[in-house]
Amino acid sequence: MIPAIQSHGSKNNFIIIDEKDIPFQTSDLLRESWTKILCEDTQTDGILFISDSLSAQAKMRVFNSDGSEASMCGNGLRCAARYIAERDQLDSFQVETMKAHLRVEQVDELYGDIPTYSVEISPILFNLDSLPLRLEEKSELVLEPVPEWEKDCLFTALAVPNPHIITNVPVDLINSDHQEKLASSFNHNNQWFSDGVNVSYVVELDEGEFFVRTFERGVGFTNACGTAMSSSSLVQVLAGKWEPGVPINIFNDGGRVKCVIHKQNDHYDHIDLIGNATFTHHMKLKLTDTGEAYLQSITETGEDHLYEKMAEASRDYLKKKAPALNIR
Known part of the structure; x- marks a missing residue:
């Protein structure tokens, strides 16, 4: 045994x-x-x-x-x-x-x-080759629209080193089947992601508080994904919604965690993921x-x-x- x-x-x-x-x-x-x-x-x-x-x-x-x-x-x-x-x-x-x-x-x-x-959680990589993600004439995707995915959302791609696509959305979009359809397409034969990708939709609750739902590569929807919550926290800092070095509260279908984004000079060094x-x-x-x-x-x-x-x-x-x- x-x-x-x-x-x-x-x-x-x-x-x-x-x-x-x-x-x-x-x-x-x-x-x-x-x-x-x-x-x-x-x-x-x-x-x-x-x-x-x-x-x-x-x-x-x-x-x-x-x-x-x-x-x-x-x-x-x-x-x-x-x-x-x-x-x-x-x-x-x-x-x-x-x-x-x-x-x-x-x-x-x-x-x-x-x-x-x-x-x-490290390293933090923004180069699209690290996911990999193929987008014409782009080496990074940070808070930018990709109309073929969703014309009204700003997407960020990063690897930590698991590959992630993160976007903030209104409640009606996260309640719809949009995330499942988009993430499923990314994790089957497609023109963008040769190895698939984790896809997270984020809803802002209050200052320093966000809800994250993740469709995880190889799994599907999960109660929570640690690297996705960490990546989603970093995106809030990139968007100016929160500050490095200060704990951010992340809620999910399974409960909640805290994350701290560490930045040295202009470099995002690592993320602390704190939870049960x-x-x-x-x-x-x-x-x-x-x-x-x-x-x-x-x-x-x-x-x-x-x-x-x-x-x-x-x-x-x-x-x-x-x-x-x-x-x-």
């Missing part, structure tokens, strides 16, 4: 598997197969595979529910950070991800006694070297009720601030 933990960051659900507990050599084909099976069986968004690193405290790899690998996941990194912190008895350290070594640390609770972690890391279940798995995966047992931790209190408070707040907004 292999121990595992079911967890969530902002209701973005993951299974954490420590590869040191697997008694045979793993491979990407096995990870892909296990992920597809277990995510379907448990209705989770992906698997976080934790392994040794030669240059950081540990390494995290993220496999989406469709078996594809993501270069990073902010909500998942918070969950992985908590697992590594408790395993190794540390409060602050670096985690190796596909394209960067990222600083993580346990911080004061966001709400009540919810375990809360701050994780670094909730362990909902302890699991026992059977994984085979032929790609089969079985859930043998699952036991609730009792932690999720704390997060639900915050999520309920967030929903109540959203109903007051934006009563026309449809919360999923």
Whole structure:
């Protein structure tokens, strides 16, 4: 039996598997197969595979529910950070991800006694080749219209390093099927995105408060996407709606987080994503070297009720601030 933990960051659900507990050599084909099976069986968004690193405290790899690998996941990194912190008895350290070594640390609770972690989101890349996105005669897309997508919206493209398209919209547009149609077209054969892209629509609630909904590449609509919330926060700074260095409140269908944009001179250095890391279940798995995966047992931790209190408070707040907004 292999121990595992079911967890969530902002209701973005993951299974954490420590590869040191697997008694045979793993491979990407096995990870892909296990992920597809277990995510379907448990209705989770992906698997976080934790392994040794030669240059950081540990390494995290993220496999989406469709078996594809993501270069990073902010909500998942918070969950992985908590697992590594408790395993190794540390409060602050670096985690190796596909394209960067990222600083993580346990911080004061966001709400009540919810375990809360701050994780670094970087690098921040605006060059369209980093997504990649092909737009004629453009090397960047920052707060600009793309009439073929939506004539009345200003779009920003960035990679952190996951690729994102961000736009602020009125409530009636985020309530419509426009986002799903646009994002779905970007994640099938199309002329713009050869590798697909995450698409976020943002509604301004109040000064320093925004609601973000994300259609995630390889997943579809999620309760929250950490790198999308971070990217959306940066877009508000670019648009002059908020300031670097000051926490910004981001609400989502799964609850809320805080983000801090760090700027040095004219360069946006990194983003702090601050939110919960909730362990909902302890699991026992059977994984085979032929790609089969079985859930043998699952036991609730009792932690999720704390997060639900915050999520309920967030929903109540959203109903007051934006009563026309449809919360999923």
